[in-house]
Amino acid sequence: MNIGQASAASGVSAKMLRYYEEIGLLPKAARTEAGYRVYSGTDVNTLRFIRRARDLGLSIERIKLLVGLWRDRERSSADVKRVAQGHVTELDAKILELTAMRDTLQELADACHGDHRPDCPILHDLEGGAQAKAPTAKMTKHVSARGRGGKSGAVPCHTA
Amino acid sequence: MNIGQASAASGVSAKMLRYYEEIGLLPKAARTEAGYRVYSGTDVNTLRFIRRARDLGLSIERIKLLVGLWRDRERSSADVKRVAQGHVTELDAKILELTAMRDTLQELADACHGDHRPDCPILHDLEGGAQAKAPTAKMTKHVSARGRGGKSGAVPCHTA
DNA sequence: GCTTGACCTTCCCACTATGGGAAGCCCCAC
DNA sequence: GTGGGGCTTCCCATAGTGGGAAGGTCAAGC
Structure with missing residues (x-):
C-alpha cells in the first residue's frame, strides 16, 4: 500500500x-x-x-x-484512563472558559438595541467596562480568561 | 509614554x-x-x-x-451587535464541539475499570470503535467534529 | 565623563496541527 | 514513448503569543 x-x-x-x-x-x-x-x-x-x-x-x-x-499488552487500564481523564479535565476547563465568554457577550448583545443609533452597551463595556463597573454587578463576572501568559495546559485547537 | x-x-x-x-x-x-x-x-x-x-x-x-x-460616531449599534453575535455563534459551535468530545470521552473513561488489568473500553473504542458499533447506540453519537478540512469559521485559539 | 543596567529596536524561532503549492522523479496504461 | 496521476521533498501560511539575540539609548550614580 x-x-x-x-x-x-x-x-x-x-x-x-x-x-x-x-x-x-x-x-x-x-x-x-x-x-x-x-x-x-x-x-x-x-x-x-x-x-x-x-x-x-x-x-x-x-x-x-x-x-x-x-x-503494550502489559499496560494497566489505569494508565489509559489517566490519559483520557487528563484530556477531559482540559476540555472542561476550555468549555468553562468559552462559556464564560459566551455568556458575557450574549448579555451585552442582549442589552444592545441593535438599531441605527450609535449607543451600544457592548462598546461601552469594552471601553471602560470591568473596573469602573462594580456597582452594576452581574456584568462584572467577566472571568479573566485565557490564563494570560501561562503555559496552562489548554485544549489544542485543531478546529481551525 | x-x-x-x-x-x-x-x-x-x-x-x-x-x-x-x-x-x-x-x-x-x-x-x-x-x-x-x-x-x-x-x-x-x-x-x-x-x-x-x-x-x-x-x-x-x-x-x-x-x-x-x-x-465612528455615525455607527449604528446594529453593526456592533452583529459582530458580537457572530462571535457568540462561533463560541456556541466550539462549545458544542468540545462538549461532544468531552461527553464521549467521559463515558469511555467511566466504563474503564482503571486498574492493573489491560482491558480498556477506551482503547477498544479508539481501535475499532465507531463503525462496528451501531448496535450499542448511545456511544455512537461521536459527532464527526472538527469539520475536517473545512475553513469553517472556528473560534480562534488564544488560550494556548 | 564614563560605566552600568534597564529599556528600546529589529529580526528570527517556536508553538499546534493542518493545508497549499512548487519542482522534480516515478509508474502504469495506452 | 508519452501523458497523467501519484509520489517525493521543501517552503509557506494559518492565529496569536512568547522567547531570545544583537545592538542602540537613556538615565542615574560615581
Missing part, C-alpha cells in the same frame, strides 16, 4: 501521514526502491486509531502515550 | 503592541528621534479596549471591526 491508499483507508491525509512520521508519532515507513513509502494493514489500523483519537480532540502528545499503551 | 509604560498601563505586552501595529490593528506609533515608539493616553484607551475584547475571545479581525465602529 502506498501513502495515497493508506490515507484513503484510514481517513488521515497523506500530508499528515508524513507529518506524523516526522514527529515520531508513527515509525518510519518502509520504502520502495524508488523511495515511495509502503504501508501495511497494521499501519492502517494504527492510523485509524490516531484519527479517532484526534476526533476526540486529544493532542498528539497524548495520542503518542495512548498508542504506546495500546501496543 | 514609551512602549513599556503603555504596556503596563493597558495590560497588553510590548510584544503584542508591536505585533498589533504590524498587522494594522493599531496605527503606526509616533517615534522619538532615537526611534522609540511614543504612546498617548488615547492610545492606552484603545489598547485597553482591545485587551478586553481579546479577553472575550474575539479574533483580531473582529476587533478591527469593533475598533473601527467604536471610533
